[in-house]
Amino acid sequence: MEAVLQQAQLCSVSASFRSAFRLANVNSRLCSRGFGAVRCAGKRGGTVSTKRPANATGGFGAKAPVKTSFDAGVLLKRSEQIYTKLIAEHASEGDVREFIICVRQKSEKNSKPVLDDWLPVAELALVSEFDASAVLPQALPILCREVAECAAKGAVALRAISRSCLEYAYEPAEAFYDHVMSGSQMQLSSVECPYGVLGLPKGAPASEVRTAYRSLAAQNHPDKHSGENATAAEQEFKRVTSAYDQIKRAGLAAGGVPTYESLGGTGRNGLSEPISITSKTMSAAIPEGVQVAVRQLDPEITSRFLTRIYARSGGATFV
Structure with a gap:
């Protein structure tokens, strides 16, 4: 019976030794692979930890590149x-x-x-x-x-x-x-849309804007009216001319293409x-x-x- 107890104690000591050896071996490999120093537990207890770099990924393969963020x-x-x-x-x-x-x-x-x-x-x-x-x-x-x-x-x-x-x-x-x-x-009318004055949708091409203006200007030119109609025609002529000038200042759209450059x-x-x-x-x-x-x-x-x-x-x- 005493021999059996001695054999059990030897096995326990051997197992503890093998466990400690494996832990030391693992820690040694971690250090050699650049995972930082290993802090071992003291006599009063504690834990064994390994300090990994912030950019380390799992496993022992190549580390993923760090993505730089910008505010x-x-x-x-x-x-x-x-x-x-x-x-x-x-x-x-x-x-x-x-x-x-x-x-x-x-x-x-x-x-x-x-x-x-x-x-x-x-x-x-x-x-x-x-x-x-x-x-x-x-x-x-x-x-x-x-x-x-x-x-x-x-x-x-x-x-x-x-x-x-x-x-x-x-x-x-x-x-x-x-x-x-x-x-x-850069002034735009806050009351009327200049395209609407010419009877056109907003952003109409330059060719349509010119055609509409010339037609309305010809119809309302003061030289073509006399008497009571002359005053109303003159006001309308000024109105369509002002609308045309606003569109030109804002930039005519040639074929629908924006013309900031103009x-x-x-x-x-x-x-x-x-x-x-x-x-x-x-x-x-x-x-x-x-x-x-x-x-x-x-x-x-x-x-x-x-x-x-x-x-x-x-x-x-x-x-």
Whole structure:
């Protein structure tokens, strides 16, 4: 009987030794695979734990790449601080150039874009010896998160449009303010729709607008009327002429194609070609020797252009 008890004790000691050996062996392998130090239990108890890196995945295979997230609001706030600094440090020396940044939605088959015309949403400050036509096509895709956030702040509905579905354009701020925003360039009637005055649906093509205007102007020209009818005809002539001028100032739609580019007349120039973004251009670095930043354009200006786009389309709404 005593021999049996001794044999049982030996088996128990052997099992405990094997268990401890296996635990030490496992801990050794974990350390060798980069999972961090192993904290062993003390004499008073506790647990054995392994500290894994935050980006480690299960198993011992290759670790998944860490995805970097961006807060567009934070990026825009930082960019606006840099913008203010660039203006403060370089404006007096004339080294800073300012541009207006516009966005619009890319055309897709079988669907009409929500934002089918250029919408000015941001201002850009550039300090560089290089020509803007060489620098900005590289810089805008890198700043697309900030510019898209400017658009979203101008119209919340635009948050539904992915950055990959937007294209960008830029033009000198001086030309924009001197020609596009001067005078009554963006005024729209709050009482009558100018297209309705001409008997046309909103956003009618340029050819139909011109034809309707010429016909109504000819019918109501003061030289063709006399007596009591002359006064009424003159008032109607002024009414249709005013409507035609409003449509021209807002941009005639040639064959249904938006014409933001036509605003400002011949004195305005410098609007760039559309710039699209890719994952590669977004992840690039700002060229060496270039300082650039954006800030949100005055929301009132963006709102006026949204009103014009809405008047053209007669359907899209922005909130």
